Amino acid sequence: MDYETPQFFRVIQYAQQADRDVIDMVSGSPDWDPPAGLCDGLRDYADLDAADYQYPPSVGLAELRARIAARRGVDRSRVLVTNGTGEANHLAMVGGLEQFSGEEVLLTDPVYPYYAGRANFLDADVGFVPVEANGRLDPEQLRERASDETAVIVVNSPNNPTGAVYDADAMAAFVAIAEEHDALLVSDEVYDHFDYTGRFTSALDCGSDHVVATNAFSKSMAITGFRVGYAVFPPEDGPTGDLLDRARTRHMLTNVTGSRPAQYAVLRALQTTGPEYYADVRARLTDRIDTFCDALDDAGAAYTRPDGGFYVMARFEDYPGSFEHVYELIDETGVAGMPGEAFGDSRSKWFRFALVTPRVDEAAKRLADFFA
Amino acid sequence: MDYETPQFFRVIQYAQQADRDVIDMVSGSPDWDPPAGLCDGLRDYADLDAADYQYPPSVGLAELRARIAARRGVDRSRVLVTNGTGEANHLAMVGGLEQFSGEEVLLTDPVYPYYAGRANFLDADVGFVPVEANGRLDPEQLRERASDETAVIVVNSPNNPTGAVYDADAMAAFVAIAEEHDALLVSDEVYDHFDYTGRFTSALDCGSDHVVATNAFSKSMAITGFRVGYAVFPPEDGPTGDLLDRARTRHMLTNVTGSRPAQYAVLRALQTTGPEYYADVRARLTDRIDTFCDALDDAGAAYTRPDGGFYVMARFEDYPGSFEHVYELIDETGVAGMPGEAFGDSRSKWFRFALVTPRVDEAAKRLADFFA
Numbered sequence: 001m002d003y004e005t006p007q008f009f010r011v012i013q014y015a016q017q018a019d020r021d022v023i024d025m026v027s028g029s030p031d032w033d034p035p036a037g038l039c040d041g042l043r044d045y046a047d048l049d050a051a052d053y054q055y056p057p058s059v060g061l062a063e064l065r066a067r068i069a070a071r072r073g074v075d076r077s078r079v080l081v082t083n084g085t086g087e088a089n090h091l092a093m094v095g096g097l098e099q100f101s102g103e104e105v106l107l108t109d110p111v112y113p114y115y116a117g118r119a120n121f122l123d124a125d126v127g128f129v130p131v132e133a134n135g136r137l138d139p140e141q142l143r144e145r146a147s148d149e150t151a152v153i154v155v156n157s158p159n160n161p162t163g164a165v166y167d168a169d170a171m172a173a174f175v176a177i178a179e180e181h182d183a184l185l186v187s188d189e190v191y192d193h194f195d196y197t198g199r200f201t202s203a204l205d206c207g208s209d210h211v212v213a214t215n216a217f218s219k220s221m222a223i224t225g226f227r228v229g230y231a232v233f234p235p236e237d238g239p240t241g242d243l244l245d246r247a248r249t250r251h252m253l254t255n256v257t258g259s260r261p262a263q264y265a266v267l268r269a270l271q272t273t274g275p276e277y278y279a280d281v282r283a284r285l286t287d288r289i290d291t292f293c294d295a296l297d298d299a300g301a302a303y304t305r306p307d308g309g310f311y312v313m314a315r316f317e318d319y320p321g322s323f324e325h326v327y328e329l330i331d332e333t334g335v336a337g338m339p340g341e342a343f344g345d346s347r348s349k350w351f352r353f354a355l356v357t358p359r360v361d362e363a364a365k366r367l368a369d370f371f372a
Numbered sequence: 373m374d375y376e377t378p379q380f381f382r383v384i385q386y387a388q389q390a391d392r393d394v395i396d397m398v399s400g401s402p403d404w405d406p407p408a409g410l411c412d413g414l415r416d417y418a419d420l421d422a423a424d425y426q427y428p429p430s431v432g433l434a435e436l437r438a439r440i441a442a443r444r445g446v447d448r449s450r451v452l453v454t455n456g457t458g459e460a461n462h463l464a465m466v467g468g469l470e471q472f473s474g475e476e477v478l479l480t481d482p483v484y485p486y487y488a489g490r491a492n493f494l495d496a497d498v499g500f501v502p503v504e505a506n507g508r509l510d511p512e513q514l515r516e517r518a519s520d521e522t523a524v525i526v527v528n529s530p531n532n533p534t535g536a537v538y539d540a541d542a543m544a545a546f547v548a549i550a551e552e553h554d555a556l557l558v559s560d561e562v563y564d565h566f567d568y569t570g571r572f573t574s575a576l577d578c579g580s581d582h583v584v585a586t587n588a589f590s591k592s593m594a595i596t597g598f599r600v601g602y603a604v605f606p607p608e609d610g611p612t613g614d615l616l617d618r619a620r621t622r623h624m625l626t627n628v629t630g631s632r633p634a635q636y637a638v639l640r641a642l643q644t645t646g647p648e649y650y651a652d653v654r655a656r657l658t659d660r661i662d663t664f665c666d667a668l669d670d671a672g673a674a675y676t677r678p679d680g681g682f683y684v685m686a687r688f689e690d691y692p693g694s695f696e697h698v699y700e701l702i703d704e705t706g707v708a709g710m711p712g713e714a715f716g717d718s719r720s721k722w723f724r725f726a727l728v729t730p731r732v733d734e735a736a737k738r739l740a741d742f743f744a
Binding site for chain 1: 401403405415422428490599622627629631
């Protein structure tokens, strides 16, 4: 699998060139509005003095870090603001490979393709741990696969693409396995606001020096284009304190710092957005999940109803999730999803549909008609 | 020299804690206003639809790249929009080390410390080529030092910290030397709008497959905190086309993409800002240079009047540019500059003063009084 060329670009391109109306269920870009405070923040920023247009601290605006630290229950010194979860995951994965013995990065199958692309680009050995039919990662499977060759384990909850949400016991087991093999658990929690079960647990709750949690406001505030994310590292005065020190230096020498208007706007949104914003988005998404899953029932499809996130994986009889079938679905139904094979061998018969369109209803109907 | 901890932070911190009024001539952050169109762009962005808040193309907004390409006289495909010149230089230097044989990065002495920090972080062998007394890099000096061990040569014109502007002949010679040794010339041209001589030449004008030019709007639009920069790579269908391909992948896997509101605002500013904006800033800076250099004359200091950029290096008799003396100048005069030793051995007796304060006048007077 070629992880280096983001495969969803191929699908988006095909959809754009299609000679018909296409409902885009490919990308992970929310279609709903950001919090009002975010836009207010941008407007106010436009009136600030020249000094406010200059470099923010390399680690991020102090008040933004303080808000993040309070939310995550950690000391502010552990928070590094990054250029989205992308950079946070990059820094965490590189850091784990440098800090711990072994050359292996363990991922799940199916996997968010960027993790695998990044691990390949870093010349790591990449191992895949199969997940259960319901999309959850069984700690025993991970334990079986992990070894002293393992330097980094990446988990993602709520999960893209499976929709699984790992509970506290599972997360504690993942952390314990990382500690046993002197490896780093990188826990990508970017969908934490999209937990429909109340089961979500942050890996930070385990209080381990072998955990970096990554996150961003890209999904929770519907601003994937702003690039404001963060990583929470183990304390600098602890046994793995070098991780933070190296990440700060790498961030400084790669990016210098993040974009200040974006950080300023996110800070304003954090100060002014109540829990009802996030609850409204969750309600909108559970409606879409209901609609879409009902149609999948009508189409006779197998699927996993997501516990979190905004993706649904589905499988149609005698219609495996190849690129060819994705293209055919675009041409025949005007619904664009992602081929399961883009996420790993175990889901090559499946499709992933992102519920980031107001036309989930229409898409569901088209698929049900096609497969009926 | 420890390049990994940005040394100017130490000075800024000392200045902030000083028990008196301090004029900051340390940082490279402009103190003048950005173009009006930039702020208008931000305000308009705040009213856009949800779709405009999502991922821009990883290589940057298409129209922004087109504007950059037109200004630089290159095909748009060669332009990669980055998180400031910082990321552009990072991608270029890593790419050169990967693509070309040899492990050496050649820099000048004095040097902008980030180049050396980055080269050290990348485990490259770092070589320094001394510059002339007037701050210019003599091609013969570079030729003498370059070898087949050289993979990357970094030049910066207009230069930070020396204020030198390399002419067309010098730039052509640098390019030729890079080609002779199968190395990459990384030409950081971020101060190109601050050329007071008309001598500035872009390395791109040489039309070589061994050149990456880097730049940003950080200085020219007085927005160091926005992080909108770019690199122009050799054409992808040429002999060194892999450079661009690898840089795109690395950029994607590190940052995914840059911040969209910042790119949008810069694009608006490019569309609406006339040459008078840049001319006004240059006029402001040449006034400051006159004022400051006059005071240095009064103080009996040696200095180089900059041909470009906004830094002045000065040397006071029996008062070398150490951190200790920088701290003493802060305490005794309330003027904060950078110690020359931060830029390399050859300028350890010098100070660098950044003319990014409206109080250049007052600072000059204080220094003249102290040293008189």
